[in-house]
Amino acid sequence: MSPFDKLQVRGQRVLLRLDLNTPLNKRKVADATRIEAALPTISSLRERGAKVVICSHLGRPKGQTVPALSLEPVAAWLAENLDTEVVFAHETVGEDVENLSKDLQAGGILMVENLRFNKGEKSRDPEFAKLLARLGDVYVNDAFGVLHREHASVVGVGQHMQDKALGPLIQREINALDRLVKGAVKPFVGILGGAKVSDKIGVMEALMERCDAVLIGGAMAYTFLLAQGKATGKSLVEPDRIRLAQRLLNDAEKRGIKVLLPVDHIAVGPDQTTATVVEDLGTEFVGYDIGPKTANTYAEIISRANSIFWNGPMGMFEKEDYAGGTKAVAEALAASRAYSVVGGGDSAAAIHQMGLGDSVSHISTGGGAALQYMEGNGLPGLQALKAKGNQ
Numbered sequence: 001m002s003p004f005d006k007l008q009v010r011g012q013r014v015l016l017r018l019d020l021n022t023p024l025n026k027r028k029v030a031d032a033t034r035i036e037a038a039l040p041t042i043s044s045l046r047e048r049g050a051k052v053v054i055c056s057h058l059g060r061p062k063g064q065t066v067p068a069l070s071l072e073p074v075a076a077w078l079a080e081n082l083d084t085e086v087v088f089a090h091e092t093v094g095e096d097v098e099n100l101s102k103d104l105q106a107g108g109i110l111m112v113e114n115l116r117f118n119k120g121e122k123s124r125d126p127e128f129a130k131l132l133a134r135l136g137d138v139y140v141n142d143a144f145g146v147l148h149r150e151h152a153s154v155v156g157v158g159q160h161m162q163d164k165a166l167g168p169l170i171q172r173e174i175n176a177l178d179r180l181v182k183g184a185v186k187p188f189v190g191i192l193g194g195a196k197v198s199d200k201i202g203v204m205e206a207l208m209e210r211c212d213a214v215l216i217g218g219a220m221a222y223t224f225l226l227a228q229g230k231a232t233g234k235s236l237v238e239p240d241r242i243r244l245a246q247r248l249l250n251d252a253e254k255r256g257i258k259v260l261l262p263v264d265h266i267a268v269g270p271d272q273t274t275a276t277v278v279e280d281l282g283t284e285f286v287g288y289d290i291g292p293k294t295a296n297t298y299a300e301i302i303s304r305a306n307s308i309f310w311n312g313p314m315g316m317f318e319k320e321d322y323a324g325g326t327k328a329v330a331e332a333l334a335a336s337r338a339y340s341v342v343g344g345g346d347s348a349a350a351i352h353q354m355g356l357g358d359s360v361s362h363i364s365t366g367g368g369a370a371l372q373y374m375e376g377n378g379l380p381g382l383q384a385l386k387a388k389g390n391q
């Protein structure tokens with residue numbers, strides 16, 4: 001039995017931190033993936049007779065009340081889909097909200113307004129954390145996507161509450177990532193892409209410690225190619241990261257880890273509007289995707305892996321012309337029998353867009369949190385709950 005299952009919640013108010021950061025359109029939920037993912041947690045608590053007080057953030061209101069980022073549409077979605085009343089509090093904390101929480105019946109639901117309407121959420125204001133803690137007798141954190149944030153609702157509120165646990169969604173994410181962090185079956189292949197080297201230094205270093213091979217694509221590949229003295233034309237590069245890229249490549253070589261870089265590209269020349277395959281980007285070509293030769297090599301290495309971690313698309317996959325490399329990698333991943341985890345917002349979107357979401361072992365819902373956990377340094381939100389011996 002997990003600590004979440006063991007919690008005594010009957011008749012208790014459970015303050016439930018969720019990640020309901022959901023895209024809205026005209027004050028309606030436009031994509032319910034994150035709310036749907038949280039439904040089993042909510043249902044479990046209700047069935048066990050808890051009074052469920054839900055809090056979440058939505059968007060980046062920067063400590064201000066931004067009506068377009070109200071959680072009210074999310075509460076309405078929940079009410080409709082659970083076919084039950086969901087009380088919505090137009091404030092996040094305070095006496096009125098506290099009274100609403102106390103008025104709940106067993107199985108009842110209260111959703112409070114966007115945590116980030118309050119400056120104290122991001123600044124981890126102890127007063128705000130205390131006010132939040134007054135909304136529940138028990139605290140459950142099931143918001144994986146924010147575990148790397150030292151916010152009041154993530155690391156502060158638990159200090160004021162005796163009974164607390166991680167929720168099942170977080171447990172699932174951690175179990176999935178632990179299979180790679182704590183002793184992946186070799187060969188372990190890391191696939192790294194996306195826009196910037198600077199975003200991915202930590203995870204690159206982590207993968208280099210654990211993987212047998214790291215395959216690099218996306219715009220970040222050009223900074224690495226430049227570090228090797230290769231021509232990158234007018235592709236996106238980070239000149240201030242060339243030395244770092246050099247260091248990472250040297251480290252890998254010393255440790256005998258294979259780091260593969262693209263040998264061909266889908267690129268656009270100065271006088272062209274259409275994309276062509278080139279091996280040499282010269283001075284003028286802009287690379288937008290890995291080329292077919294690279295994609296084949298990467299697919300072959302993936303097919304021989306027993307463990308795979310993938311973060312970052314291989315090209316500007318949002319455009320059909322430049323989606324080929326990402327698609328090839330996604331298909332190789334789907335076809336392989338390896339234990340495979342995809343982390344990162346755009347990478348997850350790409351694999352879903354290609355209809356291959358069911359063919360990988362695990363797709364993480366939290367980009368930043370998953371990457372930080374892969375780095376092996378734990379997560380503040382986990383430590384906050386572990387500290388008191390709660391798991």
Ligand code: ADP
Nearest residue numbers: 194195218219287288312315316344345346347
């Ligand atoms: P994730 O969200 O999976 O961590 P990132 O946010 O790091 O991934 O990177 C995704 C972005 O990188 C996408 O918007 C994609 O268009 C962009 N990208 C990838 N390759 C290139 C490229 N060659 N040129 C420009 N942008 C690229």
Ligand code: MG
Nearest residue numbers: 344345346347
């Ligand atoms: Mg992204």
